[in-house]
Amino acid sequence: MIKATCCLAILLFTITSVSAQETIDKRLVKNRGKQAEEAFVHNKNSYNYYLFELDKGHWMTTVSALDNNEKNLLQPAENFKNEQGQSLTYAEASAETFNYYDYGIRIAKEQRLYIALDAEHVLVFHSIPELSKLFSNSEFNTKK
Numbered sequence: 001m002i003k004a005t006c007c008l009a010i011l012l013f014t015i016t017s018v019s020a021q022e023t024i025d026k027r028l029v030k031n032r033g034k035q036a037e038e039a040f041v042h043n044k045n046s047y048n049y050y051l052f053e054l055d056k057g058h059w060m061t062t063v064s065a066l067d068n069n070e071k072n073l074l075q076p077a078e079n080f081k082n083e084q085g086q087s088l089t090y091a092e093a094s095a096e097t098f099n100y101y102d103y104g105i106r107i108a109k110e111q112r113l114y115i116a117l118d119a120e121h122v123l124v125f126h127s128i129p130e131l132s133k134l135f136s137n138s139e140f141n142t143k144k
Contacts, residue, residue, distance in 0.1 A: 025051055031101040048140040056134065057107055058100065058125045060093070066114070066122065074116045077123075080105055090117040100125070107131060 028036035028050050039047040063071070077088040080103040088103045093115075105125065107113070113125040126134065135141055 025054070027054060027097070027099040027101075031099065045142045048142060049135055052135050052138060052140040053107065053131060054099065054101075056138070056140075057131050058093075058123055061122050061124055062120055063116065063122055064120075070112075070114055073111070073114045074122065075114065077115055077117045080115060088115065088117065088123075090121045093117055093121075093123045 024037060024040045024047075028040075028047070031054070032039075032050060036047065036050055039050065063074075066074075080088040082088075082102045088105075092098060092103075093100075105113070105115075107125050107128055109128050111127050112130070115123040115125075117123055
């Protein structure tokens with residue numbers, strides 16, 4: 001009886017520990033609201049796509065690494081402000097918890113978005129088709 005109770009307690013503790021570690025990303029709730037919550041519960045692949053888009057949909061590079069066409073697409077960071085009216089900075093864009101939605105940035109359907117953060121650093125966002133292709137081949141995609 002004691003052995004069975006101990007086994008049950010260990011099992012419940014394990015289940016609780018595992019489920020407690022898997023929580024919805026607060027940035028997604030802020031960005032997508034109920035849609036993110038429903039995807040988290042009912043459609044894990046959609047949730048993973050939202051998370052992939054937020055964390056893997058952009059990268060840093062330098063102005064010198066851009067070709068002339070890309071340089072012509074550069075937009076100044078001052079065009080992108082948060083709710084407090086503060087422009088996007090290199091420090092903010094580099095943060096692990098960066099949420100580009102907070103700055104009114106949306107991924108474009110046709111082409112990449114290039115944001116000049118300062119004289120040297122550029123934040124680049126994939127277009128939607130690029131991002132979808134990257135997701136389909138990533139470990140985030142649970143429907144491969």
